[in-house]
Amino acid sequence: MKLSNQRSRIGWVGGLLLALTGAGWGHGNFHELVTDLNAKVTAAPADAQLRLDRALIYLEHEDLALAKEDLEAAAKLGGAEVVVLLLQAKWHRLSKQLPAARLAIESCLKLGAKNVAAHWERLEILSAQQETALALEEADALLELEQTRIPELVLQRTQLAEQVDAAAALQWLDEWLAKHPRLAVLEQAALALEIKLKRHEAVLARFDRLLAAAPRKEFLLLKQAQYLADRKDAVLALAAVASCKAALDRLPVHLRNLPAAQEVGTKADALQKALTITP
Amino acid sequence: MPPLRAFLYSMLMLTAADAALVRGPYLQMANPHAISVRWRTDDFGVGQVRYGLTSVNLDQTISETTFKKDHELRLTGLTPATKYFYAVDLEGVELAGGSDHFFTTPPAVGSTGAFRFWALGDAGTRYPAQTMVRNAFGGEHAVKPADFVMMLGDNAYYAGSDSEYQTAVFNIYPTYLRQLCFWSCLGNHEVISNATAPPYFDIFTFPTNGECGGVASGTEHYFSFDYANVHFISLDFMQSSRLASGAQAAWLQEDLQNVQAPWTIVFFHHPPYTHGSHNSDWESDLVQLRENFMPILENAGVDLVLSGHSHCYERSWFMRGHYGVSSTFNAGTHVVQAGDGREDGTGIYQKYLAGPNAGKGTVYVVAGSAGQATGGALDHPAMYEGLNTLGSLVVDVADDRMDVRFLNSTGTYDDHFTMQKTENGPLVLPGKPEHLGVLPTGLTTGLLRWDDVAAETIYDIESSADGMTFTVVGSAGVNETQFTLGNLVNGGVVSLRVTARNSNGSNASAVLTYTHSSPPNPVTPIETWRFIHFAIVTDSGDAANQADPDHDGVNNLLEYAFGSNPRHPSKPVALEWGYDEEEGWYAYTFDRHARTDITYSLEVSETLEAVAWTTLFTSTGIENTQQLITVPDTAIGVTTRRFARLRITNP
Numbered sequence: 023m024k025l026s027n028q029r030s031r032i033g034w035v036g037g038l039l040l041a042l043t044g045a046g047w048g049h050g051n052f053h054e055l056v057t058d059l060n061a062k063v064t065a066a067p068a069d070a071q072l073r074l075d076r077a078l079i080y081l082e083h084e085d086l087a088l089a090k091e092d093l094e095a096a097a098k099l100g101g102a103e104v105v106v107l108l109l110q111a112k113w114h115r116l117s118k119q120l121p122a123a124r125l126a127i128e129s130c131l132k133l134g135a136k137n138v139a140a141h142w143e144r145l146e147i148l149s150a151q152q153e154t155a156l157a158l159e160e161a162d163a164l165l166e167l168e169q170t171r172i173p174e175l176v177l178q179r180t181q182l183a184e185q186v187d188a189a190a191a192l193q194w195l196d197e198w199l200a201k202h203p204r205l206a207v208l209e210q211a212a213l214a215l216e217i218k219l220k221r222h223e224a225v226l227a228r229f230d231r232l233l234a235a236a237p238r239k240e241f242l243l244l245k246q247a248q249y250l251a252d253r254k255d256a257v258l259a260l261a262a263v264a265s266c267k268a269a270l271d272r273l274p275v276h277l278r279n280l281p282a283a284q285e286v287g288t289k290a291d292a293l294q295k296a297l298t299i300t301p
Numbered sequence: 302m303p304p305l306r307a308f309l310y311s312m313l314m315l316t317a318a319d320a321a322l323v324r325g326p327y328l329q330m331a332n333p334h335a336i337s338v339r340w341r342t343d344d345f346g347v348g349q350v351r352y353g354l355t356s357v358n359l360d361q362t363i364s365e366t367t368f369k370k371d372h373e374l375r376l377t378g379l380t381p382a383t384k385y386f387y388a389v390d391l392e393g394v395e396l397a398g399g400s401d402h403f404f405t406t407p408p409a410v411g412s413t414g415a416f417r418f419w420a421l422g423d424a425g426t427r428y429p430a431q432t433m434v435r436n437a438f439g440g441e442h443a444v445k446p447a448d449f450v451m452m453l454g455d456n457a458y459y460a461g462s463d464s465e466y467q468t469a470v471f472n473i474y475p476t477y478l479r480q481l482c483f484w485s486c487l488g489n490h491e492v493i494s495n496a497t498a499p500p501y502f503d504i505f506t507f508p509t510n511g512e513c514g515g516v517a518s519g520t521e522h523y524f525s526f527d528y529a530n531v532h533f534i535s536l537d538f539m540q541s542s543r544l545a546s547g548a549q550a551a552w553l554q555e556d557l558q559n560v561q562a563p564w565t566i567v568f569f570h571h572p573p574y575t576h577g578s579h580n581s582d583w584e585s586d587l588v589q590l591r592e593n594f595m596p597i598l599e600n601a602g603v604d605l606v607l608s609g610h611s612h613c614y615e616r617s618w619f620m621r622g623h624y625g626v627s628s629t630f631n632a633g634t635h636v637v638q639a640g641d642g643r644e645d646g647t648g649i650y651q652k653y654l655a656g657p658n659a660g661k662g663t664v665y666v667v668a669g670s671a672g673q674a675t676g677g678a679l680d681h682p683a684m685y686e687g688l689n690t691l692g693s694l695v696v697d698v699a700d701d702r703m704d705v706r707f708l709n710s711t712g713t714y715d716d717h718f719t720m721q722k723t724e725n726g727p728l729v730l731p732g733k734p735e736h737l738g739v740l741p742t743g744l745t746t747g748l749l750r751w752d753d754v755a756a757e758t759i760y761d762i763e764s765s766a767d768g769m770t771f772t773v774v775g776s777a778g779v780n781e782t783q784f785t786l787g788n789l790v791n792g793g794v795v796s797l798r799v800t801a802r803n804s805n806g807s808n809a810s811a812v813l814t815y816t817h818s819s820p821p822n823p824v825t826p827i828e829t830w831r832f833i834h835f836a837i838v839t840d841s842g843d844a845a846n847q848a849d850p851d852h853d854g855v856n857n858l859l860e861y862a863f864g865s866n867p868r869h870p871s872k873p874v875a876l877e878w879g880y881d882e883e884e885g886w887y888a889y890t891f892d893r894h895a896r897t898d899i900t901y902s903l904e905v906s907e908t909l910e911a912v913a914w915t916t917l918f919t920s921t922g923i924e925n926t927q928q929l930i931t932v933p934d935t936a937i938g939v940t941t942r943r944f945a946r947l948r949i950t951n952p
Contacts, residue, residue, distance in 0.1 A: 083585070087880055117882070138497040170502050173519040174541060174548040203510050205519045207551045241558045276563040276722060279659035280602035 055079055070099035070106075077109055086117055104134040111143050115150060123147045138167050145178070154185050173205055180211050188219055206232065217249060225249065238277075240269040240286050247293055256297045263294045320344035322396040324471050326389045327478035329373075329506040331449065332513040332526070333381035333407050336482065337506050339373045340389050342396065348372035352387035356400040359388055373506060382408040402479055405448065410514060410527045411562070415699035417445060418528075419477075420568070422453030422609025422693075423488070425469030426672035430691050433710040434671045435473060438693055440712050442477075447695070449528065450474075450481050453609035453668060454488025454539075454570030456501075462494035466504050487522060487537040488570040488609065496540075507535070516556040523549050525556050531698055532562040536569035538590045545593040553594070557601035563722055564698065567598055568607040572667045574627075574684065577611025577677035582626040583877070592624050602660035604652060604720060605705065607694065609669030613677055614688040614707050616716055617665040619650040623683055628863075628871050630682040633753055634780060637662035641685060642718030649719035657756075657803070664718065666705065668694045682853070682871050686716045730808040731757035731801035737813035739786065739797070740832040744819045747786040749797055750833050751811060757801035760784075768796040768814065783833050789817040826898050827861060827951060834867050846951060862901065862949040864894040876903075876947045878937070887937035891947055893920050893928050902948040903932050909944060917945075 059076040066072060073096035080089035093113060097106050107130035114123035127144045134140055141164045148157035161179035168175050176198060183191030192215040199208055213228045229246045236242055247262035267290050270283060277283055325340035338350050345368040351359035363374050372389070379385065384405045388398025408414055419438055424431055438447075455461075457469035471478065483505070491501040508524050511517040515525030515532065522537040534556060541549040557565070573591035574581050581587040598606065599621050619642060623635040632639070637658060640647030653659050665683070671693045679687030691710035696703065701722035706714045734751035741747045749762065762784045763771035777784050789795065795817070800810040828838040835844035843850040846858040853870035860867040863875060878889045893901050903918040918932040937943050 085880065086882060169498060170520055170522055171541065173552065177548045177551070203517055203519060205552075206516050206555045207519075207548060210551065210555070237559045237561060274561075274563075275654045275724070277561070279653075279655050280600075281660055282558070282600045282602070284659075285600070 068099055070096045070101045073099065074102060074105050074109060077113075081109060081112055081116065084116060086113060089113055104130055104137060104140070107133065108137070108140050108143060111140075111147065115143070115147050120147060120151050124151065136167060138164070138169075141167060149178075149182065154182055157182050158186070172202075173207055176208055177211055180208075180215070184215065184218075188215055191215060192219065204235075206235070222253070238269070238273070240266050240273070240283065243269055244286050244290055244293075247290070251293060251297060260294065260297050263290050263297070266290045267294075320346050320391050320394075320396075322389070322391075324467060325478065326387075326397055326402070327471070328404050328480070328482045330375075330508055330513060330526075331404070331407055331482035333409050334379050335375055335377040335512075336379065336404060336406065337373055337375045338387065338389060339371070339506065340397070341371050342391050343370070345370055346391040348374065349390040349393070350374045350376060350387055351390065351398075352376060352385050354383070354385065356386040356398075356403070359386060359398070371503070379406045381406050382412070382414075397479070401476070404480060404482070407448070407482075408529045410529070412529050413700040414529065415697065416448045416529050417695065417697045418449050418451055419447040420451040420453060420607055420668055420694040420696060421671035422570075422607075422667075422669040423455040423612055423673070424452065424671035424693075425455060425457035425465070425473075425490075427458070427469050427473070428673055430674070430710065431469070431473060431672040434691055434693050437708055437710050437712040438695070441695055441708060447477075447481060450477055450483045451533075451568060451607070452483060452485035453568060453607060454486050455490040455609060455669070455672075456485060456488065458490055458672070460494035461488075461491035461499060461501055463500040463504065465494070466500060484526070484533070484535065486535045486569050487539050489539050492539060516552065516559055518552050518556075523552060527562060529698065530562050530700070531564040531566055532560045534565065534567040536567065536594070538569055538571040538586060538594075543586060543589040543593060550593060550597065553597055557597065557603075560601065563701065564605075564703065565601065565603045566605045566607065566696075567603050570608060571610050572608035572615075572665070572669075573606070574617060574623075574665050574681055575608075575611040575613075575615055575667050575677070576627065576679055576681035576684070576687070577613035577615055577667060577669070577689075578675045579611045579677070581681070582628075588626075595624055599661075599663055602652075603663055604703065605696075606663060606665045608665070608667050609671075611667050611677060612669045612673050612675040613667065613679060614670055614686070614690055614692060614716065615665075615667040615679065615681065615684045616686040616705075616707070616718065617663075617683045618685050619662040619664055619720075620683060621661050621663060627681050627683065628865060630871055631780070631866065631869050632682070633755065633869055635683070642720070644719055649721050651723045652720055653723050655724065662720075664705070664720065666694065668692070668707065680872065685718075688715055690715055730806060731755065731803055733809040734760065734782075734799045734801050734811045736836045737797065737799060737811045738832065738836045739813065739815045739817075740824060740829065740838065741789075741818055741820045742785075742824050742829070744791065745787060745789045745817075747789055747815070747817060748829060748832065749784045749786050749799070749813075750836060751782055751799050753780055753782050754801045756803055758803040759801075761798075761800045761802060761807075763798040763800070765796040765798070766794075768812075771796070771798050791817055791819050793817050826896060830861050831857075858949055858951055861951075862894065862896060862899050863892065876945060878934075878945065881931070881933070884933065886933045886935060888931045888933045889917075889945055890929055890931045893930050898951060900948075900950040901930075902950065904946050904948055905934060905936070906944045907942060914946070 056079060059072060063072050073092040077089045077092035090113060093110055107126050111123045111126035111130060114126055124147050127140060127147055130140045141160060145157055145160045145164060148160055161175060161182060164175055180191050180195050183194055192212060195212050209232055216224045216228055233239055233242050243262050243266035247259045247266055250259035250262055270278060270287050320342040323341050323343045327339050329337040329339055347365050347368060349362060349364040351362050353359040353361055363376060365372060365374060384403055386403045388402060389396050457465040485505055487501060492499045502521055507521040508526060509519055509521055514527030518524045522541045523535060525532060525534045571587055571590055572581060573587060573595050618636045619638045620635045621637050623630050638650050642650040650662060652662055670691050674689050674691045676689040679689060692707050695706045695708050703720045706717040709715045732754040734754055736752045739747045739749050758779055760777040761773060762775045764774045765771040775784055796812060796814050798810050798812045800807050831844040832838050837844050840846050847856050849856045851868050851870045853872060855872060857867050865871050876889055876891050881888050889903060901920040902916050904914040905917050906913040917934060920930060
């Protein structure tokens, strides 16, 4: 017996023990899916796909021991080699066996070079291995293949690049933004990099661009005021605070009193007070 | 025309003339001035949409420029809130049209007129149940038509393949598809047939660049749109990041910070609160999205959250601030306005625009039974209602009022509630703390207790020797109901006053005149606990060990052992099990609270026979601290089945 205050070490599969007895066919429910697949595997023990289906469910719930059994069985049965290798890579990564994960994913990509899921997995593995340069290459390769999760990938690529060279990360992001719709989320990421790099003029220009595009200004104005206050530019910071408070005042009542807006007001008041007391 | 090109062209013309409509038409991405019409043919050809204000005068035309099987044309320059008739052609041949091919453009953004939408979750089973739910809505639609349809994911079982979409969606809802715009969110079954490029994204067209309002997301995984005076947000917790630092959360913040509509409705497949066929206490994806996203939604004043995934109907209280597991739900803290939210019940939910509760209160609905109902415990304490019933949601919005109703598969409404935006909330003052009492605990000490009140932020504790002039001796925080008194004199008389306050002030104080008498025997911990919660120390009445005054199925002794409140319904998660990767064994865990007078015994068995239980571990509570105890059980994985129970004993 041991005492622990850390739940996170344990890969939870169950929850209440009673849930183990849950049975019956259905869609989506973990126990029901497993029960259903158990029956199918019993009926067709040589069906590798069924083993992979069940392994994937176990992996999603991080039940690594059971996932391993199914993956080994699927590998022995043969077929679907790309999927087997992909899931093996995922299994090794979740098991924190990163070199083995890397080997598996490289083998997987040799067989299925354009498998987007495999490229995402490789990106995860390389990031976990802190192989930043290779991860960056992988992100670039993935950008050629990914169709739907572009903003997520661009952000991830930017964060990776920032670890190596923030200026280069910003340059790459700006170039990307110039060729694609200027998503506010990515503009904000660029702004954060500019602040980090202390590129004051660029920061102000970015704020101006974001403010011009934003239907509501109060959140951005508060952020701008905080940035200016951090730079000890009390005059401009106070002006931004005043603009922020004016923007809040202009909001219709159904927006002005929302918790998020109230929070902006409170922070603006506090910043104004601090700036007034300590000019 | 060169001979070869002429030959190819004539071949294509011949083919197109024979082409048949195999999907649609269906409507996508409507805004007040534009709508996309999509359809599929079984052969290639150049498509065209003719449209106009009457079915016999389709005087406007838009055409494709390339040969396609999957056709999509965006009609622009439309007038808001206007009914248009349309027909789709291929190579000049009409494939579909007539008086039942029409759509009505959304009203101008911000308009306050009434509209209705139909929301259905986990519908695509192709079981008779799916058709029953559809038909039940048909009766409603005939009386008062919906303006658009919202699918809550798992639209086409099992794998979300294109062919499954054909049979589970396009063949089931053809009339609605050609007359109403369909919106959706991504379910887990949408990605099974192809996790890398789910057909879902080819089948649907959603705004990625703010085409229908909201901030551009750059992806169809998550997006927003405006309809009249409501801002709608569709999220994806299947493939997009559930992290607070992820791209989806960043976009959501941006979008919510730019909302201008009075109402905001958010929909996504995975429910933050459910005890249905899924359990939001331990399914990590549900826990993660709840912890990382619900604070963002509530802070922005989101009114309604719709989900599926659990194949049942669950509807929450009008609530706020509950981000933990179900056992941490506290009605006193998390319910913004108690009651059923019904005009014909305890009263509709008031979403105040001003005052201390401005913008606070969200209702969470799980509506995942439009294709099957597969039950579950349905006992999540955050839920007002839980039904293992087939059905779908009908939502009506009219200016500052929203009515949400659960329509079962026989056409009867099983639940309903109403939310109203109200200009000024009442000045909420906390009530009077009742049942003051003092438990003498020592020669000069005592424990003052009172009943918790609503809306307090602090309790002031005052004492007076003459009952006239009171001096503050301390304070207690929100939801606290006890205060330790010192400097008492045996036989001495003291007046004690407790006042609950918040930023609006206080209402009435409770006063108790107490004569101290040091106890002859030490007070036990469970007696103290009883006193705090029930104002008595004896094992009797509501305070009895076996009593369950809050009717939550957990008796007082268990509430004591697991640290929950015996007067607020909740179900503490007593015992869990899992695999310890580091140790390589299966183990049980439970929280042993700081109860020195309780014995926790973990018993296991391979059967449920009374004699078969053996004790695996006993904790006598020697250590007076709360501990998460892990008990390995090497028999799991060896035996075919294992039962476990936790026995609580108060010696």
